[in-house]
Amino acid sequence: MSNITLRVNGRAHTVDVEPSTPLLYVLRNDLGLQGPRFGCGLGQCGACAVIINGVAARSCVTPVSSVRTEVTTLEGLATGGRLHPLQQAWIDEQVPACGFCQNGQIMTAKAMLDKNPHPTDAQIREGMARTLCRCMTYYRVQAAIKRVAGGVA
Amino acid sequence: MTTSRRDFLQTSGWLIVSVSAAAVAGPFAPDALVQGPGPYPDPDFRQLDSWIVIRPDSTATFYVGKTDCGQGTGTAFRQMMSDELDIAYEKTACVMGSTDITVDQGGSGGSDAIQVDGWPMRRVAAEARRVLLDMASARFGVPVDQLAVSDAVVTVKADPSKKITYGELIGGKKFNVALTGNNIDATTGIAKVKPVQELRNVGRSPQRYDIPAKVDGSLKWAVDVKLPGMVHARNVKPPAAGATLVSIDESSVRSLPGFVRVVSKGNYIAVICEREEQAIAAARQLKVNWQRPAAAPFPASEDLFTYMRGATPTSSQRPNVVGDPDTALAGAATIVEADYDVPFQGHTAFAPAHATADPSNGQMTIYSNDMKSYGMRNGIATFLNMPREQVRVVWMEGPQGYGRTAADDAGFEAAYLAKEIGRPVRMQWMRNEEQAWDTKGPAFAVKMRGGLDAQGNLIALEYDARSADYGHLGYNEPETVLIAQLMGTRRSTPAAGSAATPSDMYVVPNKRTAAHVVSLPLVWETPVRTGNLRDPNGPQSTFAAESFIDELAVAAKADPVAFRLKLLTASTTDDGGFKRARSIAAIKAAAEAYGWDSRPSPKPRAAGDVGDVLRGRGLAYSFRGQTVVAEIAEVEVNRRTGRVWVKRLVCAHDCGLVINPEALRRTIEGGMLHSISRALYEEVQFDTEKVTSVDWVTHPSLTHADTPEKIDVVLVNGDPSPRRPDLPHYGAGETSCKPMIAAVANAIHDATGVRLRRVPFRAARVLAALKAAGV
Numbered sequence: 016m017s018n019i020t021l022r023v024n025g026r027a028h029t030v031d032v033e034p035s036t037p038l039l040y041v042l043r044n045d046l047g048l049q050g051p052r053f054g055c056g057l058g059q060c061g062a063c064a065v066i067i068n069g070v071a072a073r074s075c076v077t078p079v080s081s082v083r084t085e086v087t088t089l090e091g092l093a094t095g096g097r098l099h100p101l102q103q104a105w106i107d108e109q110v111p112a113c114g115f116c117q118n119g120q121i122m123t124a125k126a127m128l129d130k131n132p133h134p135t136d137a138q139i140r141e142g143m144a145r146t147l148c149r150c151m152t153y154y155r156v157q158a159a160i161k162r163v164a165g166g167v168a
Numbered sequence: 169m170t171t172s173r174r175d176f177l178q179t180s181g182w183l184i185v186s187v188s189a190a191a192v193a194g195p196f197a198p199d200a201l202v203q204g205p206g207p208y209p210d211p212d213f214r215q216l217d218s219w220i221v222i223r224p225d226s227t228a229t230f231y232v233g234k235t236d237c238g239q240g241t242g243t244a245f246r247q248m249m250s251d252e253l254d255i256a257y258e259k260t261a262c263v264m265g266s267t268d269i270t271v272d273q274g275g276s277g278g279s280d281a282i283q284v285d286g287w288p289m290r291r292v293a294a295e296a297r298r299v300l301l302d303m304a305s306a307r308f309g310v311p312v313d314q315l316a317v318s319d320a321v322v323t324v325k326a327d328p329s330k331k332i333t334y335g336e337l338i339g340g341k342k343f344n345v346a347l348t349g350n351n352i353d354a355t356t357g358i359a360k361v362k363p364v365q366e367l368r369n370v371g372r373s374p375q376r377y378d379i380p381a382k383v384d385g386s387l388k389w390a391v392d393v394k395l396p397g398m399v400h401a402r403n404v405k406p407p408a409a410g411a412t413l414v415s416i417d418e419s420s421v422r423s424l425p426g427f428v429r430v431v432s433k434g435n436y437i438a439v440i441c442e443r444e445e446q447a448i449a450a451a452r453q454l455k456v457n458w459q460r461p462a463a464a465p466f467p468a469s470e471d472l473f474t475y476m477r478g479a480t481p482t483s484s485q486r487p488n489v490v491g492d493p494d495t496a497l498a499g500a501a502t503i504v505e506a507d508y509d510v511p512f513q514g515h516t517a518f519a520p521a522h523a524t525a526d527p528s529n530g531q532m533t534i535y536s537n538d539m540k541s542y543g544m545r546n547g548i549a550t551f552l553n554m555p556r557e558q559v560r561v562v563w564m565e566g567p568q569g570y571g572r573t574a575a576d577d578a579g580f581e582a583a584y585l586a587k588e589i590g591r592p593v594r595m596q597w598m599r600n601e602e603q604a605w606d607t608k609g610p611a612f613a614v615k616m617r618g619g620l621d622a623q624g625n626l627i628a629l630e631y632d633a634r635s636a637d638y639g640h641l642g643y644n645e646p647e648t649v650l651i652a653q654l655m656g657t658r659r660s661t662p663a664a665g666s667a668a669t670p671s672d673m674y675v676v677p678n679k680r681t682a683a684h685v686v687s688l689p690l691v692w693e694t695p696v697r698t699g700n701l702r703d704p705n706g707p708q709s710t711f712a713a714e715s716f717i718d719e720l721a722v723a724a725k726a727d728p729v730a731f732r733l734k735l736l737t738a739s740t741t742d743d744g745g746f747k748r749a750r751s752i753a754a755i756k757a758a759a760e761a762y763g764w765d766s767r768p769s770p771k772p773r774a775a776g777d778v779g780d781v782l783r784g785r786g787l788a789y790s791f792r793g794q795t796v797v798a799e800i801a802e803v804e805v806n807r808r809t810g811r812v813w814v815k816r817l818v819c820a821h822d823c824g825l826v827i828n829p830e831a832l833r834r835t836i837e838g839g840m841l842h843s844i845s846r847a848l849y850e851e852v853q854f855d856t857e858k859v860t861s862v863d864w865v866t867h868p869s870l871t872h873a874d875t876p877e878k879i880d881v882v883l884v885n886g887d888p889s890p891r892r893p894d895l896p897h898y899g900a901g902e903t904s905c906k907p908m909i910a911a912v913a914n915a916i917h918d919a920t921g922v923r924l925r926r927v928p929f930r931a932a933r934v935l936a937a938l939k940a941a942g943v
């Protein structure tokens with residue numbers, strides 16, 4: 016075990032864990048940030064996505080000791096009590112079914128739109144392709160992304 | 169036990185924890201945040217107070233014994249009950265599925281939430297309204313028929329200045345009104361429910377109340393439970409089905425950080441550590457000596473259908489025979505025969521199975537997303553030999569629960585381990601474990617035969633199905649959950665299983681439907697175990713039946729829509745639910761919404777067409793219970809790669825009275841796409857000792873890249889009296905899954921002229937079929 020300092024959603028935290036511990040377990044079990052969730056532990060599904068350096072990273076395969084910069088989780092998207100436009104679009108479009116994957120959908124969409132605010136339909140499909148949903152809400156996820164990308168939000 | 173909910177805020181000794189918030193359905197239901205020390209007697213469904221609490225501020229909380237697996241049923245219950253109670257939807261909340269505070273309506277299953285359980289909910293809400301009006305009548309000294317009620321305010325019609333709220337009437341007290349009914353589904357008071365025309369919230373689409381907390385990260389799910397002193401457990405599963413545990417070398421993990429214990433009994437092993445990542449590492453590192461079984465537990469998945477067709481059935485349903493199919497087939501001008509294969513397909517829930525169990529106070533609380541929390545409570549009480557009153561299940565949200573998932577198994581495991589070590593235990597399976605060991609929808613091998621006369625009329629039809637479903641698991645059975653099997657405490661006789669027959673209203677003069685169950689060699693302690701998966705057996709049987717109807721239409725050189733309508737209009741009699749008339753209406757509505765061009769399949773290709781992409785459309789239809797659905801898929805098939813893209817979908821859906829159209833549309837969309845995933849990708853693969861499709865690469869699922877460009881859902885009301893005041897609300901959770909695999913297969917045939925009879929239609933299989941046919 017060793018002390019590791021992380022900056023998450025604008026706050027610094029120091030935790031005492033094995034350096035190889037996946038970031039996901041530190042966020043969920045030590046910092047109480049449970050927006051990111053365990054889906055596969057293999058980086059294949061996206062349930063655990065957090066944003067690091069502008070990238071939707073798979074925190075289940077990210078060793079905590081490798082994290083050098085700010086981490087943003089789903090809980091950190093809202094600012095000043097206002098939901099992020101994507102979160103609002105998710106409500107307006109009534110996207111989630113069970114909702115378990117939606118952390119990954121929203122965080123992946125945010126990283127994508129931060130880089131490319133107006134993606135084409137093909138770019139949305141490609142950009143989101145590795146973020147799975149077993150309730151198959153893809154059609155509505157894409158509609159919500161288009162709401163934001165089209166400036167409606 | 170209605171007193172507990174309403175009194176416990178004033179009762180000392182109640183522990184407030186943050187974990188039960190997921191059961192709460194709105195801002196007016198703080199009660200479920202409070203955890204009692206037990207015991208936990210059953211809420212009495214014959215007491216109005218068990219269902220409805222009205223607070224002094226005229227807000228109401230509905231307590232229902234259902235669970236919402238992401239289809240918005242909780243929102244629908246609030247709509248239905250607020251209408252009957254005459255209270256604004258916004259002033260209501262809904263608490264669901266926790267066994268100590270909600271009546272036992274069985275949790276979820278069978279798409280019955282709206283169709284069956286909605287009725288007692290409506291009746292008890294109507295009864296609460298009646299009781300409140302009686303109170304107002306006594307208060308004002310005027311008969312009830314001289315009173316008006318709107319949004320929880322009762323007014324004297326003759327003197328509108330005389331008014332009183334529900335909150336003032338109830339005055340912080342209980343109703344203390346007894347209900348009647350031989351069982352919970354029959355629960356009723358004296359009041360009658362309203363006619364459809366007087367419902368205000370029903371038919372509108374208030375946004376689902378559960379969604380905001382699912383997008384801002386504030387919802388606490390069953391995976392999020394944290395309790396003081398809680399430890400983490402992971403299973404160590406046998407490396408081969410049917411393997412026997414010889415020895416465990418505990419020294420291989422004893423010195424690992426956070427190690428707590430290895431718990432083992434029979435062939436069941438779990439490793440427990442203080443932290444989650446420690447438990448994962450220790451379970452991987454534990455050295456176990458297993459003895460593999462002498463005989464192979466199952467054929468390899470590539471040999472499955474040969475095995476199934478050659479096996480002696482464990483049971484055969486008595487064939488259902490109409491007319492004389494043998495004679496009719498002997499005299500047919502054209503005979504069509506085809507075999508259809510559907511492999512085992514898993515739930516593969518998006519979060520692997522999980523539960524947390526707390527043995528504090530000599531009680532057992534299980535925090536679970538299992539859709540049948542009441543059954544889990546009963547099953548675990550039996551399994552642990554504890555009185556029912558000492559066991560409760562707190563239902564919380566989880567990943568999609570479309571049937572008998574491994575959430576059942578994880579609940580029992582957590583409870584067993586918690587009792588063993590006397591500390592709260594959080595159990596979660598790993599991804600490979602979920603993919604390999606969760607319950608599967610049974611594989612089907614179906615033989616179809618049909619005969620046409622010289623005019624292309626269908627004069628004989630045979631359906632003969634074999635389902636690999638022997639030992640089918642029920643829900644939360646203490647003698648069949650995986651931990652019981654591995655411990656060797658399983659019951660002596662496996663369940664018989666079943667094989668479905670098609671659900672359609674076609675009139676064929678000579679018809680035989682037969683269904684058999686076959687068994688794999690190993691029945692217990694096997695990862696290839698079956699249980700209910702969303703519309704159990706429906707997609708499999710309908711894939712065969714509705715593909716074959718298309719094949720018959722091809723043989724008759726008939727348009728597939730016209731061919732079906734001819735079979736449906738061959739009679740004028742109907743069943744009590746008007747399913748035949750509603751089937752006709754649904755197929756016509758789908759064809760119209762799509763813009764169906766009437767012609768036989770396959771689609772003629774222009775001479776010299778050398779493009780890579782072939783396009784076609786296919787229709788399939790079925791019903792489930794009373795809900796009727798017709799679906800059209802338009803596909804693009806790339807003949808260079810074999811990739812199939814379902815570009816457009818149309819669904820005509822008739823589930824009677826619609827409670828929340830927008831939530832219904834999304835449920836239908838999800839059901840269709842789930843079946844497209846099953847059509848194009850999903851298959852449980854195994855060698856002769858273990859499952860080999862163990863993650864999202866080896867067991868692929870539909871992705872964003874596969875999403876249709878356009879989905880149109882048409883909500884049909886094909887009832888002969890569509891405005892009748894007693895129009896029933898039927899279930900809608902599963903029907904849309906049913907015909908979609910067939911619709912995709914029919915569309916692929918329309919596009920390419922190639923008939924795919926083996927699911928899934930992955931690119932390699934499609935490409936091979938196209939090449940074989942010279943396409």
